[in-house]
Amino acid sequence: MILTDTWKWLVDGANWSGTDGILHRLEQHVIYTLITLAISCLIALPLGSWIAHTGHGRWLVSLANAVRAVPSLGLLCILGIWASSHISGDLALTGPSIAVLVVLALPPLLAGAYAGVTEVDPAARDAAKGMGMTGAQVFAKVELPNSLPLVFSGLRSASLQVIATATIAAFLGIGGLGRFLLDGQASGEYQVMIGGSVLVAVLALLVDLLFALAQRYLVSPGLTGRRVRRHTAGTGTGNLDPATNLDGEKATA
Amino acid sequence: MIRFEQVVKTFPDGTTAVDHLSLEAPTGKITVLVGPSGCGKTTSLRMINRMIDPTGGRILIDDQDVMDVDAPKLRRGIGYVIQHAGLFPHRTVADNVATVPLLLGTPKAEAKERAHEVLELVGLPGDFADRYPAQLSGGQQQRVGVARALAADPPVMLMDEPFSAVDPVVRDQLQDEFLRLQSELGKTIVFVTHDIDEAIKLGDQVAVMRVGGKLAQLAEPAYLLAHPIDDFVSDFIGRDRGYRALSFTESPRLPLAPEPSVALGATVDEARAATGDDWLLVVADGRPQGWIEPERITAPIEQGMLHRGGTVATEHGPLRAALDAALSSPSRRGVIVDDDGKLLGTVRAHQVLSAIERADRPEVHEEDIAPTESVGEAAP
Numbered sequence: 001m002i003l004t005d006t007w008k009w010l011v012d013g014a015n016w017s018g019t020d021g022i023l024h025r026l027e028q029h030v031i032y033t034l035i036t037l038a039i040s041c042l043i044a045l046p047l048g049s050w051i052a053h054t055g056h057g058r059w060l061v062s063l064a065n066a067v068r069a070v071p072s073l074g075l076l077c078i079l080g081i082w083a084s085s086h087i088s089g090d091l092a093l094t095g096p097s098i099a100v101l102v103v104l105a106l107p108p109l110l111a112g113a114y115a116g117v118t119e120v121d122p123a124a125r126d127a128a129k130g131m132g133m134t135g136a137q138v139f140a141k142v143e144l145p146n147s148l149p150l151v152f153s154g155l156r157s158a159s160l161q162v163i164a165t166a167t168i169a170a171f172l173g174i175g176g177l178g179r180f181l182l183d184g185q186a187s188g189e190y191q192v193m194i195g196g197s198v199l200v201a202v203l204a205l206l207v208d209l210l211f212a213l214a215q216r217y218l219v220s221p222g223l224t225g226r227r228v229r230r231h232t233a234g235t236g237t238g239n240l241d242p243a244t245n246l247d248g249e250k251a252t253a
Numbered sequence: 254m255i256r257f258e259q260v261v262k263t264f265p266d267g268t269t270a271v272d273h274l275s276l277e278a279p280t281g282k283i284t285v286l287v288g289p290s291g292c293g294k295t296t297s298l299r300m301i302n303r304m305i306d307p308t309g310g311r312i313l314i315d316d317q318d319v320m321d322v323d324a325p326k327l328r329r330g331i332g333y334v335i336q337h338a339g340l341f342p343h344r345t346v347a348d349n350v351a352t353v354p355l356l357l358g359t360p361k362a363e364a365k366e367r368a369h370e371v372l373e374l375v376g377l378p379g380d381f382a383d384r385y386p387a388q389l390s391g392g393q394q395q396r397v398g399v400a401r402a403l404a405a406d407p408p409v410m411l412m413d414e415p416f417s418a419v420d421p422v423v424r425d426q427l428q429d430e431f432l433r434l435q436s437e438l439g440k441t442i443v444f445v446t447h448d449i450d451e452a453i454k455l456g457d458q459v460a461v462m463r464v465g466g467k468l469a470q471l472a473e474p475a476y477l478l479a480h481p482i483d484d485f486v487s488d489f490i491g492r493d494r495g496y497r498a499l500s501f502t503e504s505p506r507l508p509l510a511p512e513p514s515v516a517l518g519a520t521v522d523e524a525r526a527a528t529g530d531d532w533l534l535v536v537a538d539g540r541p542q543g544w545i546e547p548e549r550i551t552a553p554i555e556q557g558m559l560h561r562g563g564t565v566a567t568e569h570g571p572l573r574a575a576l577d578a579a580l581s582s583p584s585r586r587g588v589i590v591d592d593d594g595k596l597l598g599t600v601r602a603h604q605v606l607s608a609i610e611r612a613d614r615p616e617v618h619e620e621d622i623a624p625t626e627s628v629g630e631a632a633p
Contacts, residue, residue, distance in 0.1 A: 121339065121342065123336070123337040123339035124339045124341050125339075126304075126339055127333065127335055127338075127340070127341075127398075128352075130302060130304055130328055130333035130339075130411075131328060131329065131333055131356065131401070132327075132353065132356055133325065133356065134325050141341075142341055145343045146341075146342060146343055219343075220343035220385070221385065222342050222343045222385030222386065222387060223343050
């Protein structure tokens with residue numbers, strides 16, 4: 001039974017240790033993912049906000065989306081060949097892998113940051129400026145916190161994509177959980193292939209869960225409607241004047 | 254005092270939004286800028302706190318040219334209320350209101366306390382402070398908007414169609430409360446609206462602007478209604494302006510007739526004995542409640558049986574209210590009450606009309622007889 005074999009492979013402690021072990025591969029996978037996300041965020045978040053802010057370069061958002069259509073494996077090969085003759089050392093291998101992953105992570109992050117800042121209520125922006133906030137204060141105190149829900153959804157979709165695709169790093173011989181897919185196929189040990197895939201899936205879910213928790217903590221309940229008491233405005237406050245009660249009935253929450 | 258001196262705003266595409274506007278918004282008064290869309294009223298307002306910079310002329314706040322003040326600093330000293338409130342959705346009501354005090358460096362606890370104070374002032378007691386804007390109705394959001402503008406106690410307030418996005422009933426309440434608040438606070442207010450009724454209700458003076466950013470007429474509301482300077486202004490202030498002008502004329506002593514009445518709970522016989530007329534006024538504690546037809550009732554009088562179509566006017570209220578009371582009453586007798594709401598008597602429409610004919614109308618000013626491009630002072 002292939003499933004029981006997979007289970008046995010996964011729970012066998014011997015498979016978890018050593019340089020070829022699951023733990024080490026998992027660590028590599030996580031590190032590649034984090035590096036990729038860090039680089040992508042550093043590029044996409046300021047760029048997306050800037051595009052939204054100034055209205056310049058909206059085509060970049062579309063371009064990034066179009067680049068998604070390029071096959072990752074193909075891109076990896078081209079970059080790998082180019083890097084091997086131009087760069088020496090480990091970077092010749094990790095560089096192309098990370099670059100391919102960044103190309104994948106950029107579109108959702110860019111779109112999230114762009115849409116997040118664009119969709120900030122123009123009235124709130126106007127009021128912020130009109131009350132005497134400087135440009136930087138409007139961004140930090142109003143635009144950024146209000147764009148967080150969309151930034152997070154971009155980040156989560158980017159992280160899923162990167163974790164799934166980071167398996168291709170193994171093609172350039174630099175490890176990660178993708179190693180198990182390649183090795184398993186080469187040796188005909190399908191339980192290893194399936195086990196590796198399961199690990200990738202579980203990692204992706206865990207990271208998503210982590211981001212979900214961070215989102216819960218960082219995004220204002222005023223934007224999500226969460227933790228917000230849902231009682232109709234006006235109830236429970238005996239001293240409201242009639243006017244408040246009247247329009248209280250039309251409260252939106 | 255805010256003074257516009259020959260202010261011009263021409264946009265880069267060549268359109269002139271404001272064309273040599275000169276006017277004064279006196280300290281402690283409400284100046285309303287009103288006009289059709291494209292008349293430059295909002296642009297004029299936004300030039301006061303430098304949300305837009307003028308291309309010509311000067312705007313002075315207490316003799317200080319606004320262009321000489323750093324824009325964010327200038328804005329922190331001016332209350333700003335806009336059409337859709339523009340509350341920050343990610344902040345609680347209290348945090349929204351504390352915005353300007355915090356920008357000015359007020360300690361957090363103090364700013365928070367101040368926020369609660371102003372919220373109370375605009376009729377949003379404690380419970381509202383911790384809610385988020387999405388939990389409030391449009392009218393409540395607008396109140397928070399006003400509270401936020403008042404938080405740092407600025408001497409000047411700019412209000413850009415603050416009440417136009419709420420329904421008419423709520424708008425009316427917000428306007429009344431706004432006037433009550435202003436009578437306590439005495440801010441120098443510039444208020445923009447496209448609604449002439451709102452302008453007339455709220456303004457100590459009203460500046461009617463025409464398309465192209467020119468001032469058509471600047472006057473007190475009563476004067477504006479009585480003496481529109483040209484066809485544009487008279488068209489803009491609309492029909493029934495004669496009737497509406499009665500809002501500004503206090504009722505003289507009206508010839509009140511005693512009105513028979515019975516208290517709530519009176520029996521059929523008591524009601525029929527009280528009057529020979531088709532209609533009988535019902536009171537509670539001396540306060541008029543509504544009308545009944547004694548011949549049609551079969552049980553002691555309850556609230557639910559009352560005809561409530563008639564309005565009630567106070568003794569020294571505006572003539573418009575007295576006339577309306579007479580016109581709306583099913584008995585054709587308008588109910589007049591004293592300041593406590595107790596019945597004084599009734600008045601008939603023709604009696605109110607005679608009073609109207611005897612009442613003074615605002616005198617025409619010399620300078621208004623020949624229409625000029627002039628602007629100048631408010632009508633006294």
